[in-house]
Amino acid sequence: MIQSRFRLIPQFVLKDEDGNDFSWKNLLGRYTVVYFYPKANTPGCTLEGLDFTKLIDEFNGNVVGISPDDCKAIASFKSKKGLKVKLLSDPDKAVAEQFGVVKDGKLIRSTFIVDPWGRIRKEWIKVNVNGHAEEVLQEYKRMIQEDQALNDNILLRRALRGVRPDPVEDEKIETLIKAAHLAPSCMNKQPWRFLVVRTKENLEKLHSTLSEGNYWMKHAPVMIIVYTDDELGCQLSDRRNYALFDTGTAVGLLLAQATQMGLIAHPVAGYDPIKVKELFEIKGVVITLIAVGYWGNIDMLNEKHLAAEFSERIRKPVEEIAKYI
Amino acid sequence: MIQSRFRLIPQFVLKDEDGNDFSWKNLLGRYTVVYFYPKANTPGCTLEGLDFTKLIDEFNGNVVGISPDDCKAIASFKSKKGLKVKLLSDPDKAVAEQFGVVKDGKLIRSTFIVDPWGRIRKEWIKVNVNGHAEEVLQEYKRMIQEDQALNDNILLRRALRGVRPDPVEDEKIETLIKAAHLAPSCMNKQPWRFLVVRTKENLEKLHSTLSEGNYWMKHAPVMIIVYTDDELGCQLSDRRNYALFDTGTAVGLLLAQATQMGLIAHPVAGYDPIKVKELFEIKGVVITLIAVGYWGNIDMLNEKHLAAEFSERIRKPVEEIAKYI
Numbered sequence: 001m002i003q004s005r006f007r008l009i010p011q012f013v014l015k016d017e018d019g020n021d022f023s024w025k026n027l028l029g030r031y032t033v034v035y036f037y038p039k040a041n042t043p044g045c046t047l048e049g050l051d052f053t054k055l056i057d058e059f060n061g062n063v064v065g066i067s068p069d070d071c072k073a074i075a076s077f078k079s080k081k082g083l084k085v086k087l088l089s090d091p092d093k094a095v096a097e098q099f100g101v102v103k104d105g106k107l108i109r110s111t112f113i114v115d116p117w118g119r120i121r122k123e124w125i126k127v128n129v130n131g132h133a134e135e136v137l138q139e140y141k142r143m144i145q146e147d148q149a150l151n152d153n154i155l156l157r158r159a160l161r162g163v164r165p166d167p168v169e170d171e172k173i174e175t176l177i178k179a180a181h182l183a184p185s186c187m188n189k190q191p192w193r194f195l196v197v198r199t200k201e202n203l204e205k206l207h208s209t210l211s212e213g214n215y216w217m218k219h220a221p222v223m224i225i226v227y228t229d230d231e232l233g234c235q236l237s238d239r240r241n242y243a244l245f246d247t248g249t250a251v252g253l254l255l256a257q258a259t260q261m262g263l264i265a266h267p268v269a270g271y272d273p274i275k276v277k278e279l280f281e282i283k284g285v286v287i288t289l290i291a292v293g294y295w296g297n298i299d300m301l302n303e304k305h306l307a308a309e310f311s312e313r314i315r316k317p318v319e320e321i322a323k324y325i
Numbered sequence: 326m327i328q329s330r331f332r333l334i335p336q337f338v339l340k341d342e343d344g345n346d347f348s349w350k351n352l353l354g355r356y357t358v359v360y361f362y363p364k365a366n367t368p369g370c371t372l373e374g375l376d377f378t379k380l381i382d383e384f385n386g387n388v389v390g391i392s393p394d395d396c397k398a399i400a401s402f403k404s405k406k407g408l409k410v411k412l413l414s415d416p417d418k419a420v421a422e423q424f425g426v427v428k429d430g431k432l433i434r435s436t437f438i439v440d441p442w443g444r445i446r447k448e449w450i451k452v453n454v455n456g457h458a459e460e461v462l463q464e465y466k467r468m469i470q471e472d473q474a475l476n477d478n479i480l481l482r483r484a485l486r487g488v489r490p491d492p493v494e495d496e497k498i499e500t501l502i503k504a505a506h507l508a509p510s511c512m513n514k515q516p517w518r519f520l521v522v523r524t525k526e527n528l529e530k531l532h533s534t535l536s537e538g539n540y541w542m543k544h545a546p547v548m549i550i551v552y553t554d555d556e557l558g559c560q561l562s563d564r565r566n567y568a569l570f571d572t573g574t575a576v577g578l579l580l581a582q583a584t585q586m587g588l589i590a591h592p593v594a595g596y597d598p599i600k601v602k603e604l605f606e607i608k609g610v611v612i613t614l615i616a617v618g619y620w621g622n623i624d625m626l627n628e629k630h631l632a633a634e635f636s637e638r639i640r641k642p643v644e645e646i647a648k649y650i
Contacts, residue, residue, distance in 0.1 A: 001635050004481045005474060029489055029587070029619030116587030116620060117481055148497065149330060151478075151585050154504045154578050156329045156442055164354055170649060172473065177647045179479045181640055183577060186594045188639060194647040202650050238598040239610045241569055248570040249592075252508060252577015253479050260476050262354070262441030267574075269511045273563040280650075285564045294354030295441060310326050314513060315506055322502045322519040324495060325527050325605075 006119035009034075009112075010098035014066065014088040017075040022064075022088055027114050031144055032062040033136055035111040035127075036101050040069040040077035040087075044109070044129050049077070051133035053084040058137055066090050068107060101125065111136055113143060153259040158313060160264045161216040161305050163293035168222050170198070172261060173292065176224075179257035183250035186242035191233030192250040195225040195280060205279050206289070211270035216301060220291035225276060226251060226267070229284030247287055258292065266291045331444035334359075334437075335423035339391065339413040342400040347389075347413055352439050356469055357387040358461055360436040360452075361426050365394040365402035365412075369434070369454050374402070376458035378409040383462055391415050393432060426450065436461055438468060478584040483638060485589045486541040486630050488618035493547050495523070497586060498617065501549075504582035508575035511567035516558030517575040520550040520605060530604050531614070536595035541626060545616035550601060551576060551592070554609030572612055583617065591616045 002008060013023040027034070033052070037045040045067070052063045063085040067074065074087040088095075096102050101110040111132070113122040122139055124132070173196050180192060197206050198221060206225070207218050217223065226247060233243030251267060258265035267288040276286045298309060327333060338348040352359070358377070362370040370392070377388045388410040392399065399412040413420075421427050426435040436457070438447040447464055449457070498521050505517060522531050523546060531550070532543050542548065551572060558568030576592060583590035592613040601611045623634060 001637075002481045002483070003638070005477050025621060025623055027621075028487075028623075029491075029621035031587070117584075119477075119481075147585055147587060148500065150500055150503055151582050152330050152444075153476075154507050154582060156327045156444075157507065157509075158327075159509050162353075166354075173649070174643075175473065175475055177643060178475055181643060181646055182479050182482065182638075184482075184484050184580070184592060190641050190646060192646060196647060196649045199650065234594060236594055236598075238602075240594065240598060240612055241566065242594065242612075244566055244569040245573040245576075245612050248573020248575075249577040249580070250573075251570075252574040253581060255509070255574070256578060256581050257476050257479060259442075261473055262356070267509060269559060269561055269565065269567065273561075273565065277563075287565055287567075287570050296350060296352075296354035298350055298353075313328070313507070316515050318499075318502060318506060321506055321515060321517060322521060324498075324521045325524065 002117050002119070004117065004119050006121060009114050009118045009120060010095065012095040012098060014090055014095060015071050017071065017078050017087045019071050022086065024118065028118055029116045030062050031060070031116065031140060032064060032114045033059055033111060033140065034064045034066065034114055036096050036099065036107055037065055037067050037109055038107050040067055040073050041080070046081055048129040048132065049081060049083045049085060051129070053082070055133055055137050056084045059140060064088060066095060068093050068096070113140055115143070115147070151256070153256045157255055157259040159266045160295055160309060161266065161301055162295055162298040162309055163216065163220045163264050163266075163291055164295070164297040165219050165221055166294055168263065168293055172263065173222055173224075175261065176254050176257055176265065176292070180250035180254040183246065183253050185246035185249070186234035186236070189233050189242070189246070191228045191243040192247040193227050193232070195227070195282065196222065197225060198222045206276070209271045209275045209279065214268055214270045216305060217268065217289070217291045219297055219300060220293045222292040224290040224292060225280060225282065225286060226288045226290060227282050227284050227286045232284070244285070244287060251288065251290070254290070262294065264291065264293055264295050327442050329442065329444050331446060334439050334443045334445060335420065337420040337423060339415055339420060340396050342396060342403050342412045344396050347411065349443065353443055354441045355387050356385070356441065356465060357389060357439045358384055358436060358465065359389045359391065359439055361421050361424065361432055362390055362392050362434055363432050365392055365398050371406055373454040373457065374406060374408045374410060376454070378407070380458055380462050381409045384465060389413060391420060393418050393421070438465055440468070440472070476581070478581045482580055482584040484591045485620055485634060486591065486626055487620055487623040487634055488541065488545045488589050488591075488616055489620070489622040490544050490546055491619055493588065493618055497588070498547055500586065501579050501582050501590070501617070505575040505579040508571065508578050510571035510574070511559035511561070514558050514567070514571070516553045516568040517572040518552050518557070520552070520607065521547065522550060523547045531601070534596045534600045534604065539593055539595045541630060542593065542614070542616045544622055544625060545618045547617040549615040549617060550605060550607065550611060551613045551615060552607050552609050552611045557609070569610070569612060576613065576615070579615070587619065589616065589618055589620050
């Protein structure tokens with residue numbers, strides 16, 4: 001199952017207004033509003049159904065109303081009132097119970113926004129129907145807009161050098177490693193390897209392998225040696241070395257995670273790989289060293305690097321790297 | 326400069342209570358509360374200063390108060406009241422103006438939480454001091470906790486196969502490519518290349534290259550051919566092929582972005598790379614095909630793949646891939 005920090009929808013199956021099955025799987029891959037209402041044809045529930053119906057196109061048709069009424073009752077409610085929402089029958093309130101909206105045997109009018117992964121991203125418990133559908137729509141649109149935007153951790157990440165010597169707890173580095181370790185890999189071989197260097201003695205050993213231009217890395221409280229080897233990953237036809245590629249994917253996730261955590265994570269290639277391998281008894285390919293630490297130690301940078309810290313990012317025009325056919 | 330969807334702090338320099346410079350750069354790499362107050366030694370401003378002082382350790386010492394008072398006035402205010410916040414003098418309200426908290430020449434009592442990248446993540450304009458410091462602390466802690474957690478896009482991403490044929494707009498694919506293209510690369514060579522396949526004819530051509538086990542990809546409305554070549558990236562000593570590694574990093578960012586957008590993005594290795602290159606006139610190494618689309622088309626999966634869709638994720642124990650020295 002999907003793992004998430006959000007609550008996931010329960011795995012339910014109910015009958016709809018036509019007596020057909022409608023399950024939690026129907027919610028996957030869409031942004032859906034799921035609302036619970038006490039009883040078909042009563043004034044509040046009618047108003048709520050009509051209000052969602054008015055806005056149904058803006059919800060891309062994805063509004064589902066659930067009540068304890070039987071299939072016949074919801075079918076008649078739907079046709080009589082001209083509702084355009086999907087109605088489901090939850091006669092014993094079992095699904096309402098799973099969503100946590102039953103109290104002392106009574107259903108509490110409630111609304112949820114479920115995202116394409118089945119995560120409950122927003123909930124309203126004890127709903128007052130006046131203006132409610134409109135409020136849900138605003139949040140629905142806001143959520144989609146936010147999700148569809150370029151992720152800020154990806155947007156703002158850059159190869160910053162002004163790293164402060166202040167310590168970074170092992171716990172935080174462990175989170176970075178966890179993020180990397182969740183990358184996909186060919187045949188799930190997980191070819192990435194990380195040696196986290198953070199004692200003074202070991203950092204100094206590693207400093208001796210750096211190229212001159214990487215003087216700034218000596219301020220980093222943590223450096224991660226990233227390595228792999230051909231046989232740790234798939235080696236497939238036509239020069240497809242997945243040890244290197246998959247390790248790159250893992251590092252991509254690590255960088256996004258670090259940025260979210262407010263940490264510089266700057267991978268470099270300017271070091272003596274043979275010397276790193278000798279000093280730290282590593283075999284294989286040392287593909288990068290990543291300096292990790294907090295930003296703000298700007299004064300130690302040379303003129304060129306200081307300018308780079310606040311310069312525009314340089315990228316090839318996107319047409320050079322991507323084509324659509 | 327950092328690019329972000331959030332407003333960034335203005336680039337200010339002010340004098341502190343000791344007459345020393347304190348600049349926006351001092352805020353980088355930390356979570357800081359910046360609050361504007363109208364006048365030292367008045368009752369409201371004293372209460373606010375004392376309340377932040379009481380909680381100063383929980384704010385990790387990072388609370389900065391700014392007012393139009395001169396340095397002498399803030400120095401005396403600080404020592405007389407025993408304040409432990411950093412005070413800055415903004416005599417002509419120029420910085421208050423940059424933060425947008427001056428109206429009709431008057432400073433509006435306001436508070437900001439600034440994150441390690443200098444992003445203004447939360448603001449309170451027209452503050453009532455009663456209970457304010459405590460409210461700011463709750464938000465400060467919540468934000469840090471959220472930022473330090475494993476990113477949900479990384480946590481929930483998995484190699485899902487139940488892709489629906491529903492179209493995915495080019496605009497969304499362009500966002501995926503933008504995310505990938507913001508990856509770092511050795512010498513900024515940007516060796517990644519993407520061929521986005523989404524017409525029926527071209528998709529069918531690509532289907533002919535798939536291994537049998539990748540039958541499910543034929544439902545995807547978009548497939549991205551990811552390729553590179555040795556000379557597009559750095560080739561450094563000791564087998565360091567950055568064309569492949571950097572392309573992997575770009576794909577890592579693409580996967581995180583897709584997950585945020587509610588899209589499956591599943592990279593595979595099961596295809597005939599020579600045939601892909603012939604059919605689409607590509608040179609180099611076709612390192613992966615990524616199927617892109619919305620989730621929920623579960624019924625077309627074979628038994629093994631259906632089980633995989635909802636199984637636990639399998640990863641080596643973290644001790645096997647990471648060591649701390």
